[in-house]
Amino acid sequence: MQKASASLIVRYAFKDGLRELVLLPVWWYTNGLKRVFLFTLYSMKWSSDLFGLGIWVKNLFVPMYGETSLTGRAISFGVRFVMIIVRGIGVVTLSLLSWIGFVIYVVVLPLSLLGVIINLLALLF
Amino acid sequence: MALLGLTIKEQTYAWLEPLDEYSVTQHAAKNKSIQIVGGFLFSVLIIGLITSLALFLFTDPTDILNPRVLFETSWRVWFLYLTLLAGCVLFAHQQQLGERRATMPVLEQGEEIPAVTSLTGEAQNLADVFSDEARAALERGFKLATTFGHASVSPLHLFIGALESNDASIVFGRLGLTFEKIKDPVARYLQGRQLGKPTVLSEETERVLLTAFLESVKQGLQEVPSYELFVASFDVEEFLQELFLDSGVSAQQFHNMIEWIRINDRMRIRYQAFKKAAAFKPTGPMNRSMTSVATPILDQFSEDLTTAGVYGQLPILVGREREIEEVFRVIEGGRQSAVLVGSEGVGKQTILAGIAQLMVEERVPKILEDKRLVRLSVPHLISGVDPSMAQERMMRLFYEVSKSRNIILAVTDLEQMTGLSSGNDATADLAATFVDFLSRGGTFAIATATPRAYVGSIERSVLGRVFQKVDINEPDETSAIHMLQSKIGEIEYNQKVVFSYEAVEKAVQLSDRYMHEEYLPKKAITIAREAALMVSKLRGEDALVLGEDVAQIVTEKTGVKATSVASEEKDTLLNLEERMHGRVIGQDEAVKAVASALRRARAELSSQDRPLATFLFLGPTGVGKTELAKTVAQTYFGNEDAMIRLDMSEYQSQDSIHRLIGVPGSNQGGLLTEAVRKQPFAIVLLDELEKAHPEILNIFLQVFDDGRLTDAAGRTIDFKNTIIVSTSNAGTQYIQDAVGRGEDLDSVKTHLIEEELKGTYRPEFLNRFDGVIVFKPLTQDEVFQIAGLMIGQVAKRLEPKGIFFRAEPDAVKELSVKGYDPKFGARPLRRVVQEEVDNAIANALLAGKVKRRDTIVLKASGTIEIEKGKEL
Numbered sequence: 001m002q003k004a005s006a007s008l009i010v011r012y013a014f015k016d017g018l019r020e021l022v023l024l025p026v027w028w029y030t031n032g033l034k035r036v037f038l039f040t041l042y043s044m045k046w047s048s049d050l051f052g053l054g055i056w057v058k059n060l061f062v063p064m065y066g067e068t069s070l071t072g073r074a075i076s077f078g079v080r081f082v083m084i085i086v087r088g089i090g091v092v093t094l095s096l097l098s099w100i101g102f103v104i105y106v107v108v109l110p111l112s113l114l115g116v117i118i119n120l121l122a123l124l125f
Numbered sequence: 126m127a128l129l130g131l132t133i134k135e136q137t138y139a140w141l142e143p144l145d146e147y148s149v150t151q152h153a154a155k156n157k158s159i160q161i162v163g164g165f166l167f168s169v170l171i172i173g174l175i176t177s178l179a180l181f182l183f184t185d186p187t188d189i190l191n192p193r194v195l196f197e198t199s200w201r202v203w204f205l206y207l208t209l210l211a212g213c214v215l216f217a218h219q220q221q222l223g224e225r226r227a228t229m230p231v232l233e234q235g236e237e238i239p240a241v242t243s244l245t246g247e248a249q250n251l252a253d254v255f256s257d258e259a260r261a262a263l264e265r266g267f268k269l270a271t272t273f274g275h276a277s278v279s280p281l282h283l284f285i286g287a288l289e290s291n292d293a294s295i296v297f298g299r300l301g302l303t304f305e306k307i308k309d310p311v312a313r314y315l316q317g318r319q320l321g322k323p324t325v326l327s328e329e330t331e332r333v334l335l336t337a338f339l340e341s342v343k344q345g346l347q348e349v350p351s352y353e354l355f356v357a358s359f360d361v362e363e364f365l366q367e368l369f370l371d372s373g374v375s376a377q378q379f380h381n382m383i384e385w386i387r388i389n390d391r392m393r394i395r396y397q398a399f400k401k402a403a404a405f406k407p408t409g410p411m412n413r414s415m416t417s418v419a420t421p422i423l424d425q426f427s428e429d430l431t432t433a434g435v436y437g438q439l440p441i442l443v444g445r446e447r448e449i450e451e452v453f454r455v456i457e458g459g460r461q462s463a464v465l466v467g468s469e470g471v472g473k474q475t476i477l478a479g480i481a482q483l484m485v486e487e488r489v490p491k492i493l494e495d496k497r498l499v500r501l502s503v504p505h506l507i508s509g510v511d512p513s514m515a516q517e518r519m520m521r522l523f524y525e526v527s528k529s530r531n532i533i534l535a536v537t538d539l540e541q542m543t544g545l546s547s548g549n550d551a552t553a554d555l556a557a558t559f560v561d562f563l564s565r566g567g568t569f570a571i572a573t574a575t576p577r578a579y580v581g582s583i584e585r586s587v588l589g590r591v592f593q594k595v596d597i598n599e600p601d602e603t604s605a606i607h608m609l610q611s612k613i614g615e616i617e618y619n620q621k622v623v624f625s626y627e628a629v630e631k632a633v634q635l636s637d638r639y640m641h642e643e644y645l646p647k648k649a650i651t652i653a654r655e656a657a658l659m660v661s662k663l664r665g666e667d668a669l670v671l672g673e674d675v676a677q678i679v680t681e682k683t684g685v686k687a688t689s690v691a692s693e694e695k696d697t698l699l700n701l702e703e704r705m706h707g708r709v710i711g712q713d714e715a716v717k718a719v720a721s722a723l724r725r726a727r728a729e730l731s732s733q734d735r736p737l738a739t740f741l742f743l744g745p746t747g748v749g750k751t752e753l754a755k756t757v758a759q760t761y762f763g764n765e766d767a768m769i770r771l772d773m774s775e776y777q778s779q780d781s782i783h784r785l786i787g788v789p790g791s792n793q794g795g796l797l798t799e800a801v802r803k804q805p806f807a808i809v810l811l812d813e814l815e816k817a818h819p820e821i822l823n824i825f826l827q828v829f830d831d832g833r834l835t836d837a838a839g840r841t842i843d844f845k846n847t848i849i850v851s852t853s854n855a856g857t858q859y860i861q862d863a864v865g866r867g868e869d870l871d872s873v874k875t876h877l878i879e880e881e882l883k884g885t886y887r888p889e890f891l892n893r894f895d896g897v898i899v900f901k902p903l904t905q906d907e908v909f910q911i912a913g914l915m916i917g918q919v920a921k922r923l924e925p926k927g928i929f930f931r932a933e934p935d936a937v938k939e940l941s942v943k944g945y946d947p948k949f950g951a952r953p954l955r956r957v958v959q960e961e962v963d964n965a966i967a968n969a970l971l972a973g974k975v976k977r978r979d980t981i982v983l984k985a986s987g988t989i990e991i992e993k994g995k996e997l
Contacts (some may be wrong), residue, residue, distance in 0.1 A: 008150065012158035013165075020162070024217055031224065049405055052413045055495060059414040066418040066528040102891060109213050115195070115206030122198040 028109050040102045047094035051087040056080060130244035130330050131335045133230040133342065139244050140334050140687045142252035144278065144326050146271065149264050155255075159222065166215040167358075173208030177201050181821060203350045227253040229349075232342055241335045250869055251338055251349075258351040262287035263334070267324065269315075276321025280333045280358035284365060285311065292352035296382050299626045300374050301671075307368055314364055333357045344387060356383045381603065382626045385610040392441055392611060402486040408432040410529070412495050417529040424521045426505045430481035430535060431497040442479030443611040444474065444604055448597055452571060457490040462563055462570040464539055464588075466579045467597030472608070472645030473573040476597065477535050484533075496531045498571070503541040503555070512555075519558055527567040539572035539592070540582040560587045577839065605645040607632045612650050620657040627672035628656060635679040635687045637732070639805070652678050669928055685806040685846050686727075698724050701760060708756045709749045710914065711907040715742065715898045719753060722895055723761050723848075735832045739849045739893065741814070743877060744900025747950025750852040751812070757848060758808045767807040769800040769847075770927025773817035782821055783960065798836035806846045814851040815885045822890055825849075829893035851894075854883035861947065864901045874899045903950050909941040911951045915958045916940075916983070923966070927977035929994075930966070935985035961987045 048054060064076040127139040130645050142148065180201030181189050188194045194202060227249050232238070252260065263278075266286030270278045287293050288304060297303065326945070337353035359365050359379060366376050396609060407413055419876050420631045433439050442449075448465070455463040469885045481498045483489050506522070507515040536542070542556040561568060574583055583589050600608060609632060613624050636648040641650075656675045679687040697704065701720035709716055719740065726737035732840060742750040758768045776785065787795040796804060801809065811817075811825075828834050832845035856877045863873045877899065878891055903911070915938060920930040932940075938963065944954025962983060969975050969989060978994025 005150075005154075008154040009157045009161065012151075012154045013161040016155070016158055017165070020218060020221070021214065024214060027217055027221065028213070032220060035220060052405075055414045059416060062414065062416050064415045066416065066530065070399045108209065112206050112209035112213060116203065116210055119198055119203035119206060120202075123200060125202060 036105045040098045043098035044095040046120045047091050053087050053091050056084050127244050129241050129331045131239055131241050133239055137248040138251050139248035140331055141250040145269055149293045155451050166211055169211040170215055170451045172541050173204050173211055177204035229254050230342055241332055251698040254348055256348040256350050258290045259349050259354055262351045262354055270324045273315055275318045276318045277325050277327035278330050279327050280330055280362045282305045283330055284358040286491035287351050287355040290351040292386055293355055300382055301625050302372055303823040310368055312869050313445055319868050352386050356413050384607055388611050403435045406435050406485045408435050412531040417531040420525040420529055423525050426502050430502045432483050434481045434485040439478035440475055443608050445476055449593045453490050456569050457492055462591055463595050464572040464574055464592040465597050466574050466576055468644045470644040471597050472600050473597055496533050497870045498533050500535040516558055523562045534570040536570055536572040539574045543582045556588050560591050563591045608646040609649050616654055616657050622657050622661050622668050622670050623943050628670040628675045631672040631675040639679055639683045639685045676826055704760050705756045709753050710910045712749050712900055715900055718896045718898050736844045737848045739829050739895050741894045741897045742852045745857045745950055746901055747952035748900040748903055750900055754810045768810055769807050770810045772812045773814050776817045776821050779818050779820050789837050792838045794836040794838055798842045805843055809847050809849045811851040815853045815855040855885045861902050870899050902947050905945055908945045912937045912941040919962055928975055929980040932983035936983045939985055965989045
């Protein structure tokens with residue numbers, strides 16, 4: 001690859017670094033937000049896959065362990081119903097964690113920025 | 126300014142990035158600055174973190190867990206916020222780096238492949254989907270062009286620019302090339318390029334960039350890698366193709382090598398996706414929906430392929446998409462079971478493994494989702510019990526399967542289910558039970574069988590009703606090379622060696638050519654494994670496995686000379702006539718014709734689809750026809766025993782055809798086919814061919830034409846590595862008369878073929894021979910020389926006894942006169958030597974007149990004299 005002079009590199013580093021810093025809020029609440037939002041949705045799907053919630057709901061009326069007798073079916077339905085609730089709680093918990101992460105993302109930038117500025121002003125003046 | 130473009134899904138792509146000194150320098154500076162900014166942010170993050178932690182530790186460490194501390198005003202909190210902010214900036218920086226300005230388009234299956242056209246209107250910049258390495262390759266190519274002062278960046282510049290990438294060094298290494306090898310011609314070629322300033326991107330190179338992009342889209346890649354530039358520039362640069370050919374690498378070989386890199390790339394991507402998906406697949410008998418039951422009996426007699434897949438124990442399947450699709454269609458569409466029918470080694474088990482892996486990833490039709498593929502072991506099931514108990518076991522096992530509802534059965538060698546018997550009275554057919562279970566909708570099965578087993582035991586049995594056939598053909602050479610390439614990584618890892626491309630190619634080509642009892646790709650994989658083991662033992666770790674190593678293994682396995690001609694062998698081949706004349710006296714034309722044919726065969730100039738050579742030796746008895754055949758066996762095959770000799774006078778009736786190729790229905794080969802099957806690298810001598818039945822000659826018509834023959838057991842016997850010599854006495858009287866009249870051999874031959882042999886052989890039969898060679902009757906002088914050879918043989922026989930023997934020239938002359946008969950050639954001479962020489966020596970030996978170190982001298986008039994040797 002072509003060798004670039006040190007001054008050009010430094011100039012770019014400053015220019016790009018500064019531009020990134022200035023445009024940070026814009027990126028944070030546009031592309032960045034979209035990415036984190038999609039990631040949160042993916043996490044929800046992942047947690048649903050992890051607990052197999054869809055499969056359990058789909059098989060709500062299918063007897064467990066091949067027990068096709070009436071009692072077997074009744075017990076299966078009961079167990080599946082409970083399991084769907086338990087697994088549902090698992091999915092909701094994990095999803096909630098993902099959404100907490102999302103909310104943190106939304107507030108962390110202004111929070112840290114304000115924290116830095118307010119503290120600095122208060123400490124210096 | 127870009128001239129060319131490529132439109133995929135209504136989006137046009139073109140190379141819009143300026144390529145000049147300024148832009149290239151800027152791009153390099155930008156890349157460096159990105160690294161610097163990232164490094165700086167990371168440093169701030171770490172320093173901030175350490176400082177705030179230290180400040181907390183020095184004041185009140187418990188405050189770290191107190192959220193209220195965030196609202197206090199202090200340096201430690203300021204540093205905490207600063208760290209947080211630096212983290213945000215670094216996160217955004219890294220994310221933006223990963224954000225491509227464009228994503229690669231996806232070509233749907235069956236979608237028309239677009240063509241490169243002139244650019245009109247708006248376009249997406251190709252540079253945005255190029256990998257860093259690919260962009261660097263282009264910039265290096267540009268740098269090279271500017272250094273030489275060339276007017277444009279040509280594909281050759283691009284190719285050289287791509288040479289520094291990792292993939293290029295793998296390609297060069299495996300192809301056995303070095304940059305040193307091509308450096309000088311490339312430099313010379315570059316000097317002839319048009320000069321000019323400023324250096325711009327040529328239209329041809331633009332086309333190369335677009336082709337590389339299109340190829341990457343076809344491969345389903347996320348970006349354009351440097352090796353696609355490498356191959357796209359190679360394809361348009363004829364100079365490069367010529368240069369590689371000079372180094373022994375054809376365009377096909379180069380492409381196969383690139384395909385190897387693509388295969389590895391695809392396997393890596395697939396493995397990552399597979400690992401992700403496999404995390405959700407249960408490994409026990411229980412499925413995710415818990416509808417299944419424990420299957421203790423099934424577990425005893427089976428192996429769970431999906432579980433093996435989750436644990437990464439199954440081989441990765443390359444190709445065979447059509448066959449898998451067909452299996453799915455059979456199961457999904459017809460709700461039937463499928464039987465994969467293919468010869469041993471074509472990859473039926475690997476296809477089963479491939480299906481199991483797709484089931485792990487749940488990339489299967491709905492009917493197969495959340496199910497497991499379980500391979501039933503029929504030998505286990507029937508071992509140690511009589512057939513009726515085996516049947517009972519099977520019923521209990523099927524009960525578990527139908528109750529569990531999540532099991533797809535895999536049965537290898539389906540024919541094992543039929544004709545089970547034990548003792549005299551207990552017989553049972555598991556097939557009927559199995560079919561009954563499947564047809565009642567118990568589950569589906571995917572079975573395997575060889576074509577012979579399918580025709581013999583399945584097609585017309587009850588199994589044929591529920592199993593739909595899916596043909597698994599032997600892959601062609603290129604596909605087999607790709608399949609083997611996918612296995613090489615594992616072999617290299619196990620044996621700590623590195624495979625050259627040539628070794629991979631030879632493993633496929635030579636096994637295909639010489640090992641007809643087995644099938645691709647298995648036989649090539651076996652050869653590659655053995656070659657790797659041999660090389661690692663002989664040359665140690667990290668040694669390169671070469672084509673010659675593979676050829677050596679093939680030679681050892683088959684007895685066929687697969688290695689290239691070594692230097693000493695070259696001398697032998699070039700002096701074949703001389704060596705042959707050591708045993709065959711006279712017959713110059715015959716010796717010359719045979720020697721030339723052998724040289725052609727060894728240099729692989731003769732057709733690969735026929736025997737190495739086919740000759741018809743015509744001439745009177747005792748003139749050296751059989752001797753020449755033996756000489757060929759000795760000089761070409763290295764051993765006089767490498768000869769399959771058939772006396773065709775024993776095949777005078779039409780029925781005798783069965784002795785040659787086997788009795789139909791016997792499942793056994795015949796004398797000829799079995800002999801060639803066991804010894805495929807040999808001379809086949811058909812003595813007195815004219816005496817064979819005309820129908821038998823028809824069989825040889827096919828052998829001469831295609832180099833193969835099918836025996837009664839249905840096996841195809843390969844004659845391509847044999848030399849077929851037929852001898853015949855037909856037309857002897859004419860030869861003797863014509864040679865006696867002094868006619869030249871060519872006209873004798875022409876007359877023989879056109880007139881004399883008409884009644885014996887059909888013209889199309891004679892035409893099939895590579896050479897019809899006429900042996901002329903021996904002259905008195907030639908018989909004298911033969912007598913000398915025979916005397917030499919006598920001396921050789923006495924050597925082990927420590928006794929020497931020589932004959933005076935007059936004695937030899939006398940023998941040759943006595944033994945000369947123009948009708949019978951040298952035959953009477955042998956009798957004369959036996960009677961006059963061997964008998965006299967035997968008498969002397971028995972009388973105890975000769976001791977060790979003595980010399981027996983044969984004198985004229987047949988007397989022998991003994992010269993006493995030195996006393997010890």
